[in-house]
């Protein structure tokens with residue numbers, strides 16, 4: 481049997497339900513064809529995100545019960561700091577309530593309107609946080625990372641040429657630091673190789689520019705390095721993670737991913753002056769430096785989760801389960817970004833719905849139809865999320881890819897439920913040209929994909945009569 485085996489058994493279950501097609505139709509309409517607004521009780525399999533949706537282990541729940549709620553220097557902070565230092569190795573560990581709070585604190589202290597921040601691909605909140613400072617968020621992923629069908633081991637790698645071009649164009653003084661996102665979420669959950677991290681690290685240190693990791697899915701990235709990169713097969717995931725972080729100067733981390741918790745995050749820095757400035761801001765916005773927006777019990781659950789996530793049997797099952805979903809989709813004729821990423825499968829909506837132009841949001845149409853057909857929630861990663869204006873010309877720029885991300889929560893769904901997801905996607909693909917494009921009827925000034933309201937272009941039903 482080639483099933484990815486679960487290295488655990490289930491101790492607590494949560495009832496979920498399937499609602500009727502009529503109800504789903506009504507929910508979708510009321511939500512303005514934006515599944516972020518559909519209530520979770522009306523969803524059967526929720527693959528909106530792998531963030532904060534993990535099932536915690538018995539040991540994490542036990543750690544929560546013994547969490548120390550002291551305001552300052554709690555025992556739980558000591559464990560949190562110790563475990564983070566052990567893996568990440570940075571001098572200053574600053575807890576935050578989630579990843580974007582770490583980003584916002586770092587950028588408030590280090591990014592000004594003249595700045596440009598290169599990354600392989602900025603995640604949407606990271607981009608928004610950079611732009612909120614008036615700065616430019618620049619994506620420098622290698623060209624392979626923009627080709628949805630190309631099979632290559634490390635499509636999250638940063639292009640050294642694009643990075644060098646950014647330094648030439650903007651000048652050293654405008655680049656406060658360089659970021660690398662592991663794995664590259666917005667580019668398909670693709671890993672970054674150690675070789676690439678070493679090159680970027682050397683490039684940055686020659687110029688005295690810090691390298692900061694967006695570390696959300698570091699264990700998954702380290703697992704891919706172990707499996708795919710020459711020279712790492714005999715190294716443990718933990719050793720690989722340690723080596724990776726030793727090549728940088730700090731990280732932002734959403735503990736809601738690879739720390740297997742429902743809330744939490746942290747910022748790590750080697751630079752003491754910057755850490756001090758950030759900590760002062762932290763006290764104003766998040767809390768005292770030893771809890772930063774989290775309860776003591778949350779710190780304890782993160783400390784435990786960081787140990788569990790590097791269990792290689794867990795990672796083989798985890799990444800195997802995601803791959804199995806992708807392989808089933810491909811076998812049912814639904815094209816997915818290749819190779820399958822660590823935390824999610826990305827359906828190539830541009831290929832499924834070639835009749836819908838990017839201006840009519842093909843990936844959002846697929847996402848809405850997936851809910852309508854089977855109560856499955858995914859998320860659009862295409863023009864609704866990433867369309868923007870060129871900072872130089874002011875022209876509308878559509879993203880290179882129109883994807884629907886099916887993010888798999890950690891330790892939550894069974895193979896049966898994911899088979900159901902694959903079959904529902906296949907039904908959506910079969911609708912093909914019967915699916916109509918969407919248009920925006922209302923949008924907020926930024927991060928519009930969370931709250932925008934849409935309707936089928938010109939009104940009427942999204943699925944045309946057969």
Ligand code: F0G
Nearest residue numbers: 529531578579580603665694696734736
């Ligand atoms: N960086 C990356 C690469 C992310 O994927 C996320 C969140 C963040 C930063 C921000 O972390 O949510 O704790 O504030 N990604 C989630 C997702 C929301 O669905 O991919 P946060």
